[in-house]
Amino acid sequence: MKAARLESVSEMATRSVEKPIAGPGEILVKVLAAGICGSDRHMFKGEYPTARPVTLGHEFCGTVESIGQGVTRFSGGELVTIDPNIACGICPACRNAQPNLCARLTAIGVTRDGGFAEHAAVPEGQAFLLPADLDPVHGAFSEPLACCLHAIDKAEIRSGGSVAILGGGVIGLLMVQLAKLEGAAKVILITRQASRRQMALDLGATHAFDPSATDTVSAVRDLTGGGADVVIECAGVPETLRTGIAMTRRGGNFVLFGVTPAGLEVPITPFDLLVNEVTIRPAYLNPFTHDRAAALVASGALELDKLVTKTIGLDDVAAVIGQSPEAGEIKVIVRP
Amino acid sequence: MKAARLESVSEMATRSVEKPIAGPGEILVKVLAAGICGSDRHMFKGEYPTARPVTLGHEFCGTVESIGQGVTRFSGGELVTIDPNIACGICPACRNAQPNLCARLTAIGVTRDGGFAEHAAVPEGQAFLLPADLDPVHGAFSEPLACCLHAIDKAEIRSGGSVAILGGGVIGLLMVQLAKLEGAAKVILITRQASRRQMALDLGATHAFDPSATDTVSAVRDLTGGGADVVIECAGVPETLRTGIAMTRRGGNFVLFGVTPAGLEVPITPFDLLVNEVTIRPAYLNPFTHDRAAALVASGALELDKLVTKTIGLDDVAAVIGQSPEAGEIKVIVRP
Amino acid sequence: MKAARLESVSEMATRSVEKPIAGPGEILVKVLAAGICGSDRHMFKGEYPTARPVTLGHEFCGTVESIGQGVTRFSGGELVTIDPNIACGICPACRNAQPNLCARLTAIGVTRDGGFAEHAAVPEGQAFLLPADLDPVHGAFSEPLACCLHAIDKAEIRSGGSVAILGGGVIGLLMVQLAKLEGAAKVILITRQASRRQMALDLGATHAFDPSATDTVSAVRDLTGGGADVVIECAGVPETLRTGIAMTRRGGNFVLFGVTPAGLEVPITPFDLLVNEVTIRPAYLNPFTHDRAAALVASGALELDKLVTKTIGLDDVAAVIGQSPEAGEIKVIVRP
Amino acid sequence: MKAARLESVSEMATRSVEKPIAGPGEILVKVLAAGICGSDRHMFKGEYPTARPVTLGHEFCGTVESIGQGVTRFSGGELVTIDPNIACGICPACRNAQPNLCARLTAIGVTRDGGFAEHAAVPEGQAFLLPADLDPVHGAFSEPLACCLHAIDKAEIRSGGSVAILGGGVIGLLMVQLAKLEGAAKVILITRQASRRQMALDLGATHAFDPSATDTVSAVRDLTGGGADVVIECAGVPETLRTGIAMTRRGGNFVLFGVTPAGLEVPITPFDLLVNEVTIRPAYLNPFTHDRAAALVASGALELDKLVTKTIGLDDVAAVIGQSPEAGEIKVIVRP
Numbered sequence A, B, C, D: 001m002k003a004a005r006l007e008s009v010s011e012m013a014t015r016s017v018e019k020p021i022a023g024p025g026e027i028l029v030k031v032l033a034a035g036i037c038g039s040d041r042h043m044f045k046g047e048y049p050t051a052r053p054v055t056l057g058h059e060f061c062g063t064v065e066s067i068g069q070g071v072t073r074f075s076g077g078e079l080v081t082i083d084p085n086i087a088c089g090i091c092p093a094c095r096n097a098q099p100n101l102c103a104r105l106t107a108i109g110v111t112r113d114g115g116f117a118e119h120a121a122v123p124e125g126q127a128f129l130l131p132a133d134l135d136p137v138h139g140a141f142s143e144p145l146a147c148c149l150h151a152i153d154k155a156e157i158r159s160g161g162s163v164a165i166l167g168g169g170v171i172g173l174l175m176v177q178l179a180k181l182e183g184a185a186k187v188i189l190i191t192r193q194a195s196r197r198q199m200a201l202d203l204g205a206t207h208a209f210d211p212s213a214t215d216t217v218s219a220v221r222d223l224t225g226g227g228a229d230v231v232i233e234c235a236g237v238p239e240t241l242r243t244g245i246a247m248t249r250r251g252g253n254f255v256l257f258g259v260t261p262a263g264l265e266v267p268i269t270p271f272d273l274l275v276n277e278v279t280i281r282p283a284y285l286n287p288f289t290h291d292r293a294a295a296l297v298a299s300g301a302l303e304l305d306k307l308v309t310k311t312i313g314l315d316d317v318a319a320v321i322g323q324s325p326e327a328g329e330i331k332v333i334v335r336p
C-alpha cells in the first residue's frame, strides 16, 4: 500500500510499504480522510520528536477493514475516528485521571505509523464509532476538536459571557464555534488575515479584530466593559500571550493553548495577575474528550466544510508538509 | 485617644486625636491587639495608595464598646475581629461573588481610620464574633489567615499530597500550618533564614530548604517524585516565581500569593506551562473567608504565639513601620 | 397610586394607596411590566409566608423615577430590573457566598411592597441596569431567568450533551432555551399539554414527550443511550422526581428545581442512586445570577414574547392570582 | 495451594486448588494479608453477583512472586496492594473519566479469583507499589481506603469545618480519620456500639453520639449551629439516610456511601432539600484513588492497627464470612 513516510529530518516521501496487519487487540482501518496539522510540519523539521522512519498522520477517520484477535467491539465495516494518543494507564498521571500527561505517552502518526496511508493498524481502544453516513472528512476533525474541548472545559464559559480568541487558524475557528455553542454572547476573534476574520464572523463570532491595525487590548476591554470573561490563546506567539492576559477581565480565565517554541521566555507581570486574579490555565491534548468530540462532529452542530481549504492525495503530502502554510490555508485534508 | 497616624509619605506619628463615635450601622471597637503587616511599610513609603492623614492598622481585634443606630447584632462587650476590606456589594465583581475584586473597594486602616489606635469605628458588617475568652492577639491573626484560606481554597490540596511553600514570613508559616491541616503528607518550606526553617519544622513542615544553599527545584522534585502537587509562592520575588513554577508537578497548581512590585516583569516559559499543564492561580485578599478564619483561630488548631516576635505599644508603631523588618522578625503586635 | 394588595389570606384587591417615596439608599421605580408567578398564587392562599397587607409582584421592570439620599448609581430615567431577594450580608450563609440561603432573607413583593403597582421603592442595590430601548416585558423575565441560571450552573451541561427537562411551564420553557444555549445536542421536554410540547420544539428542543402517553424513562434512556447527562425537574410533583432520577445517566446530574408542597415525602431508592452515582443538586433562588440574567435578556438571545400568553392591567391581578392557571397559560404580564 | 472458595450460594470451603500462573501482562502475588469486607458476606448469601466457583478476597496485599510475559514495572519481590476493580477502558463511562461506572466492570475476588488464597494472579496494572518495609496488614487497607477517598473528594471538607459520620464500622472509623486529616474542626461519629464511639474519640473524633439514646439530628444541629457542613452516611440503613440529610446544614453536602439493599425505598422530603440546598452526592468505588490510598497508607498518617479486631488463617474464612459480624468486630484480617 502507499504511505507518506518521514524518513529522516526534512526527508519525506510517499512510497509503497507493506500493508499492516491487525495484531491482537488491534483493528485495521482503511483511511478515508486525514488532516494535516501544524505539528506535522514541526515533526518534518525535527522540532518535535518522532520515530523515524514513520508514517505521519494523527488526525484520521476511516472504516474498519479487519479485526485482530480478541477484538470485540468491531466486526468490520464501521466508520471510526482515531484518538492518536495512547496513554499507558498505570503511570502516576494516568492513575490521577490525567492521561494527557502520561509519562509513557505514545502516539499514532508520531511514534508509530499513522494515517497518511491507505491503511493503519491501531489498538481497538483508540477507535471511536461514528455514524455510518457521516462525511469522513468531518470525522477527521475529531482529534483537533477533542483538544479544543479540553480547553473549553478549562475555560468555564457561561451563557451570556464574553470570549476572546487569539489566532484564527483552524484551532481558533473551531474555538469560535465552540464558544458560540457554549452560549457566549460576545465572541471576539483576533487574527491578522482579513479572510479569516470574515470567516469567523460567518461562523458566529460577534466581532473580529486585526492585531496589526488595532490596539486589541483596548478594543476588547471597551467592548466587554473591562475585559473578556475568558480569553483563549491559539496563536502560540509571545505577543498574544501578553495581550491575551491583559484583555482578560479581573477574575477571568486565560486559557493557554498555542504552542510556543520550547525554551522561549515571555515576560509577565505578576502584580497584575495577582491583583486582577487572572488564572492561567494551560490545556494540553485531549484527556477524556475524544468521545465527546466524535459525538459533536456527528451531531452536525459545527461548520467544518468551510475550514477545508484544500484536498490532496497521498502523493502530495510531502510537498504540503515540507512548505509553510499558504496564505489563506486553514485545513488541508488528505484523501488516500 | 492615641492613634498612630500616617500624615504624609514617610511621615508617621502617634498623637492624640478625637475618639471616634459609632455612626449609624457602626460599632466602636476598643482595640486590644493589632498586627503590623508588610503592607503597612509599603503604605508608609507611599508605594500603596492610602488616605492621608489616616490611622493605619488593618489586622485587629478588640471589644465592642458602643453601638451606633440600627446595629442589632452587637450590644457591647463582645470580642470581635475586623475584616478591613469593605466591598460595595453592587459592582459587577461583587455581583459575581468576587468582592475581593470590587471596583470600589475601601479598607479600614487604609482608606479610613484603622486599628493602631485606642478605638476604631467600623461598620457592623465588618465585625466577626470571637469567643469571649480568646486571646485578642490570636484574634488579630484572622485577617492574614483569611487571605491564606483563600489561597488554600485555590490550591486544592488533597490528603496525602505534597505542598511546597516559598517564603518563610508570617504568611509562609501560616501556610505551612494550613497545608498540614489539609492533610498534606509532605510540607516543604523554602526560606533563607535558618531560624524560620526551624520554626517551620516545629510547626509541622516535613522538610525545609535554604534557597541560597540548595537547588530547591531539584530538591523538591526529588523529594516528591517529579514535583509538588501544590506550590504556594509567598515571597513576592522573581526568583521564587520562577523556581516555584518549575517545582510544580505536571498537572499541579501554582498559587501566586506574594506581592511583587507593580510593573515588575518576570519571564516565564509558556511551552513548559503548556506541556506540563501547570495552572497559575493568583489568590488576592479574603473573599468570603474571614468568617472561616475567625472560626479557625477560635478552634485553637493553629500555633500563633510562636509567630509573635515582638509586642509594642502605640508609641513605637512609627519606628517599627518606618524601618525594614529586623532579622528574625515574624509578626509584631501592637497592644494599645 | 393604584396597587394590587394582598390584604389577608385569599383576599386581594386593587386599590388606591399612597405613592411610596424613595428613602435613603432607595430608588423609586415606575413599574412598566411585572410577571405573575406561581408563587403569587401560593402567597394568595397563605401557603407561603408574606407580610399582610402587602403589594405583591416580585418579577418587575421599570424606569427610575426618583432617587433617595445617598444614591449614586442612578440619576433618574434608567430602565432597571429588580432582584426581589434582599440578603442581609452578614449571616453565616451570606458570609459563605450563599445569599440565597440567608437566614434573614426578605423579599420585595413578599415581605415588603412589590411591583403590582404603579410605583415601587426599592434599595438601590436591588436594581440592575438594562438598555434603555429594551422591551420592559423582557426585563420582567430577569427574575425567573436568574433562578434558572443558578440551576444551569449546578447542571454543568457540556457541549454536545443531553438534557431532559420535566415540566413545560414558563420555567421549563426557559430551561429548554438555556440548555440549547449551553450547547446541548439533545434537549428533551416532558410535559402533558401538547401546545407546550410544540412550543418547546419551536424554541429549540429536539424532542418532547407526553408523560401521560409515554414511558418517559424508557424514551429518554433509549434516546440518549442510557440516560440524559443532565435532568432538570421543573414540575414540582412526586412523579417527575421519581422518573427524573431514573432517566439520569450513571454519573449524571439531577437538578431539583420544582417546589413540592412542604412536608410531602417522596420515596427514592438509595441503592440505585449509589451504584449509578446520580448526584441530586437542588437549586434555590438566584445567588449572584441576577446580573447575568439581565445581560442575557438584554442580549436578545432568548425568545420571550412567545412565553407571554396574556397581558393584563392592575385591576385584573386579583382575578388571575385568585384562580388556577388557565389551560395553555404560560406567563401573564401585568402592565400597570 | 490453599484457597477459600465460594462454591455456590451459602457454600464456602477452604480447599486445595492449582496454584495460578501469571499470564501475559499479569503478575503472581504471594498474598500476605487480606481483609474480610461486608460485601464478602453479601456475596456468600448470593445477594451480590459473583462468578461461582470463585476465590473471594478483594482487599489484599502481598509480594510479587513471578511476572508474566510483557510485564515491565515489576521484576519480583516488590510489596504491592491490589486494586480489585478492572475497568474496560473503552466504554462511555471509562472514556468520561468514570471507570467506577464502567459498563463492563469485572473484579478480582468477585468475578475472578481473589486474595483469600496463598497466591493470586492479577493484571500488572491493578498492582500498586508499597514500601518494602510496610506492614502488609496496612497494605490490605488500601482498597477500602481508596473508596473512602473518593467519598472525601465528593465531600469537599474545608479546614475548620464540621463533619458528621453515621455508622461506626471500619468505613466510618476510616472516615473519622480522613475528616480529621482534612482539617475538620468538628468530627462527629454516630454509631450504636459504645466501644466504637470510644475508638472514634481515640482516633480523633471530637464528639460521638449513640443514635438509640440521643436525638442525633438535634445534637448535631446544636453542636454545629445549624447542621454539619458535610455528612457522610456509612451505615446503609434508612434511618441514617433520613437523619443524615436532616443534620446537614443549609448549602451543605450529604455524601451517600452506605449500601442499602437493592430495591429498598426511603422517603425524602424534596421541599426541605430544595430550600436548604442540600446536595446528595453518592460515592461508589474507587475511581483514580487507589494510588493515593496506597501513598496514604505508606505515609503512616492513619491508625490502622486498632481497626483489626481479629486475625485468622485461610481455614477460618468460611466460618467468619458465613456468620454475622460479632459484636465489636471491626476488621478481620486473613493471613494465608
Ligand SMILES: NC(=O)c1ccc[n+]([C@@H]2O[C@H](COP(=O)([O-])OP(=O)(O)OC[C@H]3O[C@@H](n4cnc5c(N)ncnc54)[C@H](OP(=O)(O)O)[C@@H]3O)[C@@H](O)[C@H]2O)c1
Binding pocket: A037, A038, A039, A144, A147, A166, A167, A168, A169, A170, A171, A172, A190, A191, A192, A193, A194, A196, A211, A234, A235, A236, A237, A239, A240, A256, A257, A258, A259, A260, A283, A284, A285, A286, B274
Ligand atoms: N494545546 C494543544 O493541545 C494544542 C493542540 C493543537 C494545536 N495546538 C496549537 O494551537 C495553535 C493553533 O493551531 P492552528 O492549527 O490553528 O495553527 P495556525 O494556523 O498556525 O494558527 C495560528 C494563527 O495565529 C495567527 N497569529 C499569528 N500571530 C498572531 C498575532 N500576533 N495575533 C493574532 N493572531 C496571530 C496566525 O493567523 P493570521 O495570519 O491570520 O494572523 C496563525 O495562522 C498552534 O500553536 C498549535 O500548535 C495546541
Ligand SMILES: NC(=O)c1ccc[n+]([C@@H]2O[C@H](COP(=O)([O-])OP(=O)(O)OC[C@H]3O[C@@H](n4cnc5c(N)ncnc54)[C@H](OP(=O)(O)O)[C@@H]3O)[C@@H](O)[C@H]2O)c1
Binding pocket: B037, B038, B039, B144, B147, B166, B167, B168, B169, B170, B171, B172, B190, B191, B192, B193, B194, B196, B211, B234, B235, B236, B237, B239, B240, B256, B257, B258, B259, B260, B283, B284, B285, B286
Ligand atoms: N495575596 C494576598 O492577598 C496577600 C495578603 C497578605 C500578604 N501577601 C504577600 O505575601 C507575601 C508574604 O507576606 P509576609 O508577611 O510573610 O512577608 P515577608 O515577611 O516579607 O515574607 C516573605 C519572606 O520571603 C522570604 N524570601 C525572600 N526571598 C526569598 C527567596 N529567594 N526564596 C525563598 N524565600 C525568600 C524572606 O524570608 P527569608 O529572609 O527567610 O528568606 C521573606 O521574609 C508578601 O509578598 C505579601 O505582600 C499577599
Ligand SMILES: NC(=O)c1ccc[n+]([C@@H]2O[C@H](COP(=O)([O-])OP(=O)(O)OC[C@H]3O[C@@H](n4cnc5c(N)ncnc54)[C@H](OP(=O)(O)O)[C@@H]3O)[C@@H](O)[C@H]2O)c1
Binding pocket: C037, C038, C039, C144, C147, C166, C167, C168, C169, C170, C171, C172, C190, C191, C192, C193, C194, C196, C211, C234, C235, C236, C237, C239, C240, C256, C257, C258, C259, C260, C283, C284, C285, C286
Ligand atoms: N427553585 C427555584 O428557585 C424556583 C424558582 C421559580 C420557580 N420554581 C418552581 O419551578 C416549578 C416550575 O415553575 P413554573 O412557573 O414553570 O410552574 P408551572 O407552570 O406550574 O409548571 C409546572 C408544569 O409542570 C407540568 N407538569 C405537571 N405534572 C407533570 C408531570 N407529571 N410530568 C411532566 N410535567 C408535569 C405542568 O405542565 P403540563 O400541564 O403541560 O404537564 C405544569 O404546568 C414550580 O414548581 C415552581 O414553584 C422554583
Ligand SMILES: NC(=O)c1ccc[n+]([C@@H]2O[C@H](COP(=O)([O-])OP(=O)(O)OC[C@H]3O[C@@H](n4cnc5c(N)ncnc54)[C@H](OP(=O)(O)O)[C@@H]3O)[C@@H](O)[C@H]2O)c1
Binding pocket: D037, D038, D039, D144, D147, D166, D167, D168, D169, D170, D171, D172, D190, D191, D192, D193, D194, D196, D211, D234, D235, D236, D237, D239, D240, D256, D257, D258, D259, D260, D283, D284, D285, D286
Ligand atoms: N460506596 C462504596 O464504594 C462502599 C465501599 C465499601 C463499603 N461500603 C458500604 O459502607 C457501609 C459501611 O461499611 P462497613 O464495612 O463499615 O460496614 P459495617 O460494619 O456494617 O458498618 C455499618 C455500621 O453502621 C452502624 N449502624 C447501623 N445502624 C445504625 C444507625 N441506625 N445509626 C448509626 N449507625 C448505625 C453499625 O454499627 P453499630 O452497631 O455501632 O451501630 C454498623 O456496624 C456499608 O453499607 C458498606 O456496604 C460502600
Ligand SMILES: [Zn+2]
Binding pocket: A087, A088, A089, A090, A091, A092, A093, A094, A095, A099, A101, A102, A103, A104, A105
Ligand atoms: Zn501513563
Ligand SMILES: [Zn+2]
Binding pocket: B087, B088, B089, B090, B091, B092, B093, B094, B099, B101, B102, B103, B104, B105
Ligand atoms: Zn463592589
Ligand SMILES: [Zn+2]
Binding pocket: C087, C088, C089, C090, C091, C092, C093, C094, C095, C099, C101, C102, C103, C104, C105
Ligand atoms: Zn444573610
Ligand SMILES: [Zn+2]
Binding pocket: D087, D088, D089, D090, D091, D092, D093, D094, D095, D099, D101, D102, D103, D104, D105
Ligand atoms: Zn468501561
